[in-house]
Each structure stands twice: as structure tokens, then as C-alpha cells.
Amino acid sequence: MLIDEIRSLPNNPGIYQYFDKFGKLLYVGKAKILKNRVKSYFSFTPTLAPSPKVGPRIHKMISETTHLEYIITPSEADALILENSFIKQLKPKYNILLRDDKTYPYIYVNLDDEFPRFDITRKIVKGKNIKYFGPYFRGGRELLEALQMSFKLVQSKAALKAKGSYLPYQIGYSEAPLISKISTNEYAKVVNAAISALQNPNSLIANLTNLMTKYAQNENYEQAAKIRDKINAIKDLDTKIEVDLAKLEDFEVFAINSCQNMICAVRFSIQNGKISGVNQNITNLKMNLDNDTNDAYKQIILESFPIDMPVISSKIYTLDKFEDSGLVEEILTARHSKKFSISTPKIGEKKRICDMAGKNAEISIQNYLKTHDNELLKEIKEYFSLTHTPYTVETFDNSHMFGKACVSAMIRFEHGNFIKDKYRHVNLQSKNDYDQMREMLIERALRFDKISAPDLWIIDGGQALLDLANEILKSSGANVDVIAISKEKIDSKAHRAKGAAKDKIYTNLGSFLLATNDKKLQFFQRLRDEAHRFAITFHQKTKKREDMEASRLIQAGVSQGSIAKLVKFYGNFENILNANFDEITKITNKSVAEKIELIKK
Structure with a gap:
């Protein structure tokens, strides 16, 4: 009891x-x-x-x-x-979860190198004199490329070895220097100028605009368009927030705001007295939660400073005091071997910046509510008696051709958008739909620590696959709703006609047949069809690669029967080519093993 x-x-x-x-x-x-x-x-x-x-x-x-x-x-x-x-x-029912599964890039340069070069990283780089810039919540790669186009910088390790035939130098791209043609002192001046530009990215725009104009005048519109995109990315880095401290300080600001059943966390990264980046994280509240702020600050600050990530500043200011700030300081200090401090300013410039971050969180919620139709999602929650409003949904589909090139795909939908950098696909060993879905769902459940659990899983299938998904989620402990959508069959074939398919919805409460013009059904069909598209695309690539590998074996004299045995045992051609001679001999015969050894060579 x-x-x-x-x-x-x-x-x-x-x-x-x-x-x-x-x-x-x-x-x-x-x-x-x-x-x-x-x-x-x-x-x-x-x-x-x-x-x-x-x-x-x-x-x-x-x-x-x-x-x-x-x-x-x-x-x-x-x-x-x-x-x-x-x-x-x-994803417990009554805990707030501010999802942020991304790791953001930094631009870094090793100033101990004889000819330092700038590059992108998402983790700490070995070296005693590494200088980091960021994190860049957007536009980091474009900023690096703009820097390389504006300064005579070494751009790759190949440039350090080149004596007189380095291609970027020959074609005039960014006027990248040959090491033999520039002294270390002259190059140090270039690096210092590039560092200053990183601290004020808008200073790059004038040079990029000139380059874009030249390309356009020479009718090289493709290159002109690429530079235009870089200019726009740099402009997007500008937070449009006028903060310029007299002291060239580095620190982080976090603010939490909630209203109209939404909660938003905003992070300002301040470097050299200027806001270098702004990030926001918004999610729904299941009800008016007491103690939201404490939980939200804990989560968002710990998530913002993961293990092995660069730390430019360990000084943190928050809009509100929160209960566990001392514990968070202790954890981050141990995690990064660097003393962290968390405080809530009451007056002065830091207080003004915290208030500004809080106001941005409020405005972000207002803008979100204006641009997102959450009524349909709330209707889905109520209609199907879901635990969560499905703001974040993952949809799964399998694809194969007569048991060959078996793959599964997952797509992710968050707050009205397909999040393609969180799409996932896997090669499968199983040959039937049920076991294939089991394989994929277990694979996904084991990685909830990498990408947090969604509100809802949509499974392409019927009652059996719904029960399977519930079984896997129960064993994982994750609190995720599940529905399955089964395609209407016409002449024993799946019918996918948009606006006309009478798909059947399966939930834990029973099955539903909705009108073809019902927006709830169309919502599920839209996500199911995107998962199907993604699965088919990956299947086609896999099938093409497997056909090429099979062709190599056939050309080497391996029979179709032996290939079938090997694929059945190893699952894919990569494993076949990595297998040892004796094992292949046992599965087939010595002649086949010798032919495969020749391919490896």
C-alpha cells in the first residue's frame, strides 16, 4: 500500500x-x-x-x-x-519539460598554432590557448564562411602543407594565403582583425555586399545568391537589442516567463559587453503549475552547459531567484572544473538586461500564440482522451521490397513544424512488419536521453502495432501517448488518396472512423505521409547501395544463392565484407570465402 x-x-x-x-x-x-x-x-x-x-x-x-x-x-x-x-x-505527466536537445556550435581558433585557422566545434578542443566565440543559436556556419571570404585566413590543414599549388589561393577564393608567402607577424594581424570582426559580425556585411555585386555583374548569379544568404544570416544574428556595456564583460542571462498556458525561457549570451546571441525555448503548461519557475530554471541552465561543451563565461544572472541555484552552481562547477556563480541582480545594468530577457520571453509567447493554431491539438487531446496535448509528435513507418533493403523511419513534428534535423532512420534485420516496428521503437526508446520523449507516437499500422508500442513505452517508463493509423484497403492495396482515404484510427479507448474532411484525421495523415516519404527515400537509397554491393559479389563469382545465405545471416553487405574468412566458409564454402577476400583487397 x-x-x-x-x-x-x-x-x-x-x-x-x-x-x-x-x-x-x-x-x-x-x-x-x-x-x-x-x-x-x-x-x-x-x-x-x-x-x-x-x-x-x-x-x-x-x-x-x-x-x-x-x-x-x-x-x-x-x-x-x-x-x-x-x-x-x-516525460512525467506533472513535470514541466523545456525541451532543448540541440548542441549549438562555436567558432574557435587555436592561438598557439603558428598559422591559426578558424573552425566550427560543438565540443571542447584540446589546447591551452583556444579562443571560442558563440554559442551560435543560428548562422554559425554562415558566419565562419563570411569570415573566410573577408580575410586572408588559412582555411584547412591542406593549406598549411601547400607550398605553391593550394587551389583556393590559385582561384582567388577569399585570397587564402600560401604559408610561404606571409610571415607569422603579418598573419597574426589578420587573425586579430578576424577576431574583431567576430565580435562585431555586422562589420562583415559591407565587404560581402561588394562581393555579391561583383558576382552579379559577372552574371555569376549562383555565387551572388550564396553570398546574399550569408548576409541575411549575419543580419539575423543581430538581436535588435541595444545593449552595450561600458565594461567588456562576458556573462549569461536567463529569464523565465509564463502566461496563457505557455512557458518560455530566454537566454542572452553577452560577450565583450554586447549580446552575441539570443535563444528561446517555449512549451505548453498542462495546467497552472506552482513551482514552475524553480523547475524551469534548473532544467534550462543545466541543459545549456552540458558536459564537454566550451564555457566562455561561468557567470550567470537570472531574472528570478530559484530554490536550487546553489545546487546548480555546484553541479556546473564540478562538471566544467570552473567556478560558476548564479545570482539575481536587484538594481543596475544587469537587472535591466534580465528584465529585457523576461520581456522577450513574454513577447515570444504572444507571437507564438498568434502564429500557431493550437485549438486543433487541444481538440485531438480531448477527443481521443490523450494524456498530453500533442505539441511534439513522432511518426514511424517501415519500408522494404519483398524483404530486401528493410528500413524504418521516424519523423518529428514540433509546434507546427517538421524538425528535419531530428528525423531518424535505421536499417532493419527483421523481415516482417511487426518485428520491424518492434526493432525501430525499441531503438527509439533507448535514445530518449539523446532526444527527449515526445507527447505522442503515431504508428503506421493497426491494433497489433498500437499494443506493441504501448508495451515498449511501458517497459521504458516513458509517459507518451500512442495512436495507430491503418490505411484503407482497396483491392488488398493501401489507399493513400489525399482527402478520400478512410483511414482507421486506433487508440487505447478503441478505434475511430472519421470523415475524410475531418481535420483531426488529416493531421494524422499529413504526419503519416511525411514519415512514409522519408522511409521510401531512405529505402530507395539503401536498395541502390545493396544492389551495387550484390553486383560486386556477383562479378566476383559469388552465386545468388550464396549471397542470399550471407545476407540472411549478416543482415547487410557491410557486415558480410567485415566478416572473417572462417565464418564465411562455414556459412557457404571455402570458394565463396576466397572470392570475398579478393573483393576486400
């Missing part, structure tokens, strides 16, 4: 998890002393009930709780790290 589980809690730091009667994860929290923290949620007389001191959200959550589990950790800081990881991976 729940009351016995509460009474048996230890006096240790750790995390606790609340579950409902269906085994669904409701909430993950961390505690300095597990027994004290969990008991504070409850009233024990005359019967076990939510404490009258808790807010509406906690009261509702405790009312649904029938079971709890806990994990002991060495310290409260470790509990906070584990709590943050569990929220991201498992």
Missing part, C-alpha cells in the same frame, strides 16, 4: 517517482531527505490524502498517486542531475 511505501522511505538524498493505478509515471522529484520530502505532500489523518498545504496541481497529482518508487543518491546534487535526466527521458 502507498502509506506503507511512504513510511518505509529512507533518510537519504535521492529521487522519488509517483505512479497512478495504470502504472503511468506522474511525477519525478528530488529530495535532500526522501522521507521528509515525500511526507510533506500528504496528510495522514484520518486517512491518507493530499496535504491541505499543497497547491492545486500537487493536490490533483497526489489524488491520482497509488504507488511510489525511489532511488537513493550520494548527494542532493546527484539527485538533481538524475531528476533532470528522468524528466527529459520519461
Whole structure:
């Protein structure tokens, strides 16, 4: 019983998890002393009930709780790290989740090199005198290319070795220097000028505009268009926020704002007294949540300084004080071996910048509400009795041809947009639709720590695949809704006619047949068809590659029958070519193994 589980809690730091009667994860929290923290949620007389001191959200959550589990950790800081990881991976019903699975690029230069070159990185680069610029929430690659077009910079390792035949130098691209034609002192001046330009990217625009005009005048419109795109990317870097501190300081600012059932976190990166980048993270609130701000600040700051990422400044200012700021400082200091400080300014320039970030968060929510039609998503949630409003959806589809080139694809849809950098595809070993989907969904569930769990999975299939998805999610612990969409069959073939297909929707409550003009059905069809397109494209590429590999084996004298045996055993041609001689001999014969050895050579 729940009351016995509460009474048996230890006096240790750790995390606790609340579950409902269906085994669904409701909430993950961390505690300095597990027994004290969990008991504070409850009233024990005359019967076990939510404490009258808790807010509406906690009261509702405790009312649904029938079971709890806990994990002991060495310290409260470790509990906070584990709590943050569990929220991201498992998406508990009553936790807020500000998703930000991206790692943002930095431009760096190693000033210890004889001829330093600028490059892009997303991780710490080895070296004692590395200078970083960023993070660039957008336009980092374009900025680097613009820098190379504006200054006589070494652009690759090949340039360092070239003596008199370095192609970029010969064709005049960016006037990249031959090392033999410039002294280290002269080159140092070029590097310093480039560093100054990175600190003020708009200074690059005049030179780029001249280059664009020259290309256009020479009717090289393709190159002119590429430079135009770089100019626009640099202009987008300009945050349109007038902040120019007298002191050339580096620091980070975070602000959280919530209104109209949305919450937004804004980050300002200030370098040399100027805002060098602005990033925002917006998500929905499931209800009016108490203690949102504390949870949101913890998540967004920890996510912004992951392990192995460069740290330009360890000084952080926040718009609001939050309960666990000391713990977050402790975690980040240990993570990066650099002293972090988190404070909330009350007056002065830092306070003004924090207020500005907070105002930007408010405006971002207003703009989001103006440009996003969330009514359909809310209608879907209510109509199908989903746990979550499906702001973030992942859709899965498989593709193969008579059991060959078996692949599966996942597409991701967030707040009205297809997020193509989070699309995923895999080569499959299984030969039937059910096992193929099992293989793909398990693969995805194992990576919720890399890309956080969505609100909804859409499966291309019927009741059997719906049950399969629910089984996998239950074993993973993730709180994700599932629907399956089964294509109408005409003459035993799937019918995909847009606006006319009578697809069947399967949910945990039963099946639904919606009118072909129903927007809910069209929403699911749109995502299903995009997953199908992505799967087919990957299948075609895979089939072409496999046909080429099969052709190599045939040309080497390997029979179709032997190829079929090897593919069945190894799954793909890459594994065949990596297999050892004795193993191939056992599967086929020595003659086939010898022919494959010749291909390897």
C-alpha cells in the first residue's frame, strides 16, 4: 500500500517517482531527505490524502498517486542531475519539460598554432590557448564562411602543407594565403582583425555586399545568391537589442516567463559587453503549475552547459531567484572544473538586461500564440482522451521490397513544424512488419536521453502495432501517448488518396472512423505521409547501395544463392565484407570465402 511505501522511505538524498493505478509515471522529484520530502505532500489523518498545504496541481497529482518508487543518491546534487535526466527521458505527466536537445556550435581558433585557422566545434578542443566565440543559436556556419571570404585566413590543414599549388589561393577564393608567402607577424594581424570582426559580425556585411555585386555583374548569379544568404544570416544574428556595456564583460542571462498556458525561457549570451546571441525555448503548461519557475530554471541552465561543451563565461544572472541555484552552481562547477556563480541582480545594468530577457520571453509567447493554431491539438487531446496535448509528435513507418533493403523511419513534428534535423532512420534485420516496428521503437526508446520523449507516437499500422508500442513505452517508463493509423484497403492495396482515404484510427479507448474532411484525421495523415516519404527515400537509397554491393559479389563469382545465405545471416553487405574468412566458409564454402577476400583487397 502507498502509506506503507511512504513510511518505509529512507533518510537519504535521492529521487522519488509517483505512479497512478495504470502504472503511468506522474511525477519525478528530488529530495535532500526522501522521507521528509515525500511526507510533506500528504496528510495522514484520518486517512491518507493530499496535504491541505499543497497547491492545486500537487493536490490533483497526489489524488491520482497509488504507488511510489525511489532511488537513493550520494548527494542532493546527484539527485538533481538524475531528476533532470528522468524528466527529459520519461516525460512525467506533472513535470514541466523545456525541451532543448540541440548542441549549438562555436567558432574557435587555436592561438598557439603558428598559422591559426578558424573552425566550427560543438565540443571542447584540446589546447591551452583556444579562443571560442558563440554559442551560435543560428548562422554559425554562415558566419565562419563570411569570415573566410573577408580575410586572408588559412582555411584547412591542406593549406598549411601547400607550398605553391593550394587551389583556393590559385582561384582567388577569399585570397587564402600560401604559408610561404606571409610571415607569422603579418598573419597574426589578420587573425586579430578576424577576431574583431567576430565580435562585431555586422562589420562583415559591407565587404560581402561588394562581393555579391561583383558576382552579379559577372552574371555569376549562383555565387551572388550564396553570398546574399550569408548576409541575411549575419543580419539575423543581430538581436535588435541595444545593449552595450561600458565594461567588456562576458556573462549569461536567463529569464523565465509564463502566461496563457505557455512557458518560455530566454537566454542572452553577452560577450565583450554586447549580446552575441539570443535563444528561446517555449512549451505548453498542462495546467497552472506552482513551482514552475524553480523547475524551469534548473532544467534550462543545466541543459545549456552540458558536459564537454566550451564555457566562455561561468557567470550567470537570472531574472528570478530559484530554490536550487546553489545546487546548480555546484553541479556546473564540478562538471566544467570552473567556478560558476548564479545570482539575481536587484538594481543596475544587469537587472535591466534580465528584465529585457523576461520581456522577450513574454513577447515570444504572444507571437507564438498568434502564429500557431493550437485549438486543433487541444481538440485531438480531448477527443481521443490523450494524456498530453500533442505539441511534439513522432511518426514511424517501415519500408522494404519483398524483404530486401528493410528500413524504418521516424519523423518529428514540433509546434507546427517538421524538425528535419531530428528525423531518424535505421536499417532493419527483421523481415516482417511487426518485428520491424518492434526493432525501430525499441531503438527509439533507448535514445530518449539523446532526444527527449515526445507527447505522442503515431504508428503506421493497426491494433497489433498500437499494443506493441504501448508495451515498449511501458517497459521504458516513458509517459507518451500512442495512436495507430491503418490505411484503407482497396483491392488488398493501401489507399493513400489525399482527402478520400478512410483511414482507421486506433487508440487505447478503441478505434475511430472519421470523415475524410475531418481535420483531426488529416493531421494524422499529413504526419503519416511525411514519415512514409522519408522511409521510401531512405529505402530507395539503401536498395541502390545493396544492389551495387550484390553486383560486386556477383562479378566476383559469388552465386545468388550464396549471397542470399550471407545476407540472411549478416543482415547487410557491410557486415558480410567485415566478416572473417572462417565464418564465411562455414556459412557457404571455402570458394565463396576466397572470392570475398579478393573483393576486400
